[in-house]
Amino acid sequence: MSKYKHEIVNYLYRNDEYLSGQHIAETLNCSRVTVKKVIDQLRKEGFEIESISNKGYKIAKIPTTWQEDIVNIELKDNLLLNRAIVQTQVDSTQILAKAHVNDTDNHFIVLSDEQTKGRGRFNREWSSLKSKGLWMSVVLRPDIPIQKMSTFNLFISLAIQEVIEQHYHIQCKIKWPNDIYIGNKKVCGFLTEMIADTDGVNAIICGIGINLNQTQEEFDKVNQSRATSLNIENGKPIEPYQFLSVLIKAIEQRYDQFLNLPFSEIKELYKSKSMIWNKTLTYTEGNKQIVGRAIDIQDNGFLTVISEDGDLHQFMSADIEI
Ligand SMILES: CC1(C)O[C@@H]2[C@H](O1)[C@@H](Cn1cc(CCCCC[C@@H]3SC[C@@H]4NC(=O)N[C@@H]43)nn1)O[C@H]2n1cnc2c(N)ncnc21
Numbered sequence: 001m002s003k004y005k006h007e008i009v010n011y012l013y014r015n016d017e018y019l020s021g022q023h024i025a026e027t028l029n030c031s032r033v034t035v036k037k038v039i040d041q042l043r044k045e046g047f048e049i050e051s052i053s054n055k056g057y058k059i060a061k062i063p064t065t066w067q068e069d070i071v072n073i074e075l076k077d078n079l080l081l082n083r084a085i086v087q088t089q090v091d092s093t094q095i096l097a098k099a100h101v102n103d104t105d106n107h108f109i110v111l112s113d114e115q116t117k118g119r120g121r122f123n124r125e126w127s128s129l130k131s132k133g134l135w136m137s138v139v140l141r142p143d144i145p146i147q148k149m150s151t152f153n154l155f156i157s158l159a160i161q162e163v164i165e166q167h168y169h170i171q172c173k174i175k176w177p178n179d180i181y182i183g184n185k186k187v188c189g190f191l192t193e194m195i196a197d198t199d200g201v202n203a204i205i206c207g208i209g210i211n212l213n214q215t216q217e218e219f220d221k222v223n224q225s226r227a228t229s230l231n232i233e234n235g236k237p238i239e240p241y242q243f244l245s246v247l248i249k250a251i252e253q254r255y256d257q258f259l260n261l262p263f264s265e266i267k268e269l270y271k272s273k274s275m276i277w278n279k280t281l282t283y284t285e286g287n288k289q290i291v292g293r294a295i296d297i298q299d300n301g302f303l304t305v306i307s308e309d310g311d312l313h314q315f316m317s318a319d320i321e322i
Contacts, residue, residue: 093136
């Protein structure tokens with residue numbers, strides 16, 4: 001039945017009109033009994049499927065959980081990111097992405113409704129409530145020297161920032177190098193890991209966590225006062241499949257720029273979307289900590305900070321307390 005389930009979901013999702021059981025059975029060369037069984041199974045999985053006698057079946061609502069068939073329909077026309085591995089629960093999409101990185105030479109994404117061990121930088125916990133956010137890892141395969149990786153996050157953060165601002169009309173700012181804030185609350189975190197050897201980069205595994213539909217109360221204690229979601233800011237629920245589709249297109253565009261343009265081409269735009277200027281903040285990198293003001297971002301993506309004693313410091317990646 002799983003073979004027909006995939007095809008029936010595809011057929012129903014692609015056709016916005018009612019399709020009779022007989023027509024589906026003939027088209028997919030299966031029995032009407034099989035069609036009925038698959039429809040019952042899909043309803044159990046959370047699909048709302050209307051059935052009207054003499055008209056047939058029609059998907060009225062797709063489940064809030066990620067459905068691999070539907071995700072792959074949404075991605076199929078993309079040039080680059082047109083394959084997805086979809087789970088309902090993983091420890092971390094980063095771990096699953098790395099487990100599959102050598103299965104193919106293709107680019108792909110990994111999505112999960114929930115992560116039990118979502119992680120950020122320095123192995124810090126990333127809270128990934130079931131079906132409340134976009135918990136995704138993107139596997140890309142640029143043919144670039146390792147040095148070029150220092151600006152990858154800057155291009156990707158612009159893709160995320162512009163989707164939230166331009167598509168959902170929510171003002172947000174990038175907190176260099178790994179977060180996006182709405183006001184003083186974090187709505188998104190991302191981190192970039194890579195697999196490389198002496199010949200250069202083999203694969204990038206970019207993990208992105210975006211809070212879509214949590215209510216303020218649903219955040220755990222540690223994040224209660226410093227996290228937000230698009231739903232909280234927007235006042236209405238975010239439709240995850242549409243968000244995913246728009247975000248992947250934005251990532252593809254900025255990734256193409258990353259491969260073909262120097263960071264200097266987008267530097268002014270990036271700076272205008274960043275929130276760390278004209279503030280005295282604490283910068284920590286490894287065992288180095290300074291209090292100072294960021295004054296510029298270099299073409300290699302490093303941040304220049306002037307400390308209170310007037311010294312200049314360069315950070316490749318720092319923890320910033322805002
Ligand atoms: C106590 C404090 C300072 O506040 C917490 C936590 O520490 C800090 C943790 N963090 C975040 C980042 C940026 C990289 C995150 C990548 C996540 C994606 S999800 C898909 C992929 N799979 C995967 O395993 N990882 C990636 N670096 N460190 O963020 C806050 N924090 C934790 N969860 C959340 C949340 N849901 N919303 C807002 N802030 C959060």
